[in-house]
Amino acid sequence: MKFQLHHTDTKTSARAGTVTTDHGEIPTPIFMPVGTIGTVKGVHQQELKEQVKAKIILGNTYHLYLRPGMETMEAAGGLHKFMNWDGPILTDSGGYQVFSLAHRRKITEEGATFASHIDGSRHLFSPESSLGIQRSIGADIVMAFDECPPYPSDRKYAENSMHLTHRWLERCVQFMKDSASKYGHSQALFPIVQGSSYDDLRTKSCEFIASQDQPGNAIGGLSVGEPIEDMYRISQLCCDILPKEKPRYLMGVGTPANIIECISRGVDMFDCVLPSRNGRHGVLYTRDGIINIKNARWRNDFSLIDARPDGAPTSQAHTKAYLHHLFRVNELLGPQIATLHNLAFYLALVREARERIMLGDFGVWKAGVLAGVVRKL
Template sequence: MTFKLQHTDTATDARAGELTTDHGTIQTPIFMPVGTIGTVKGVHQRELREQVQAQIILGNTYHLFLRPGMETMSAAGGLHRFMNWDGPILTDSGGYQVFSLAHRRKITEEGATFANHIDGSKHLFSPESSLGIQRDIGADIVMAFDECPPYPSEKVYAEKSMHLTHRWLERCVQFMRDSAPKYGHDQALFPIVQGSSYDDLRRKSCEFIAAQDQPGNAIGGLSVGEPIADMYRIAKLCCDILPKAKPRYLMGVGTPANLLECISRGVDMFDCVLPSRNARHGMLYTRRGIINIKNARWRNDFSVVDDHPAGAPTSRAHTKAYVHHLFRVNELLGPQLATLHNLRFYLALVEEARERILDGSFAAWKAELVPLLETKL
């Protein structure tokens, strides 16, 4: 994997770059739709390519480990072949899911033992087993196994957790050196910065992660309940320390406004379930604000869902009244159209951010657009 930094905005820290993997080239900044269990929920792979215009998608190690399991995954030739997706894939390490199972897991130096949410059976995720699973999945970018501390965390716990994440990272790096990809394409390891909301811990973690000299770096432990101002502060702090010549991935973030604010602080890559999850509940993101399409005010609104030329074709083909009707009668097409709309909205937003970075208009464009993105219509 290679990364070429093409331009940095003079008024902010926003960057435009090009990330090249064996499955294709990604223009950054980029948003990655979340395909948890081998699918971006409700979206056909053809639609991902043609309507959403996704450049890279995300798979989930924990969920794919449980279902379909690595025997099936290996027999299929990896996730690319299994789901018929020929573009790049990033997999998380399973660490966040283990974090979310706080009442079902035990963390030790070896790793995290947990009872899975399906049948209660017990499993151990260690740095080595997490990366072994990611080898089986065959993602282009694989994440180091880490512990994500909750918010808020006492500083003593946050520091202990950070050092554990660092020790696990050293084992991840060694495992990648000692093992080989299974399907004939390269896999790049991204370490993860931790340290909760403590600036001094974040600095130490960034310095440690940077010293590992891996192909890219990730910022974890945000969007877990902390104030938005803390997220932005920590994102900038980390971007100021992490190597400029390598991509920076902010995990699990966020709203359209969050993306633009964090791009301005130097982040290159994002993923989040919000656009697809909220779409299934009738929330649509637009350049004018947020629409709850289930509200009665849209019943006789025969304007199209979105007339922006970079939006999804389905958004220009159907009216708000029609999509409102689909949700009212519980027709599956409603959430499908909403998901396509939201995902394409996110991709179009980061694409335009890239254009604005390159032509020097990013700062003014962001300042004007962010308040609109947060308006509820």
């Protein structure tokens, strides 16, 4: 994997670059749709390419490990072939899912033992086994196994957790050196910065992560309930320390406003379930604000729902009245259209941000867009 930085905005820390993988180029800043179990829920792969214009998607190690399992995954030739997606894929480590099962897991130096949410069977994820699974999945970018502390965490817990994440990272780095990809393409390891909401711990973690000299770096442990000001402060702090010549990935963030704000602080890559999950429940993100399409006010609104921040409709655009009707009658097409709209909007938003960074007027553009996307319509 390679990263080329093309331009940095002079008045903010926003960056435009390109990540190059064996499965294609990823222009940054970029949003990555989440495909938890081998699919971006309700969206066909052709739609991801042609309408959403996704450049990279995510797979989930925990869920793919449980179903369909690595025997099937390897027999298929990896996730790219299994789901018929020839673009880049990033897999998380499974750590966030394991640690969210607080009543079902136990953390030790070796790793995390957990009970499956499906049948209660017991499993161990260690740094080595997590990356072994990610090798079998065949992702282009794989994440180090870490502990994501809850918010709030007291300082002692956050510090111990951070050091455990660092020790696990050293094992991850060694495993990557000692093992090879199963399908003939390269895989890049991204370490994850932790430290909860404590600036000095975040600083130490950034310095340690940077010292490991991996192809890219991630910022974890945010969007877990902390105040929005903490998210922005910590993102800025981390981007000021992490190497400029490597991509920075802010995990699990967020709303359109979150993404624009964090782009301005130097983040290059984002993922979040919000546009697809909320889309399935009738929440649409637009340049003019946030729409709950189930509300009666949209019943006779025949204006188009468009997926372009500049207002230009796509060939797949539908009216608000039509989508309101689909949700009202529980037609499956409703959540599908809403999901496609939201994902296409997110991808168009980061494309426009990139264009504005390259043109040198990102700051002016940001102020104008933020005023719209935060409104509730």
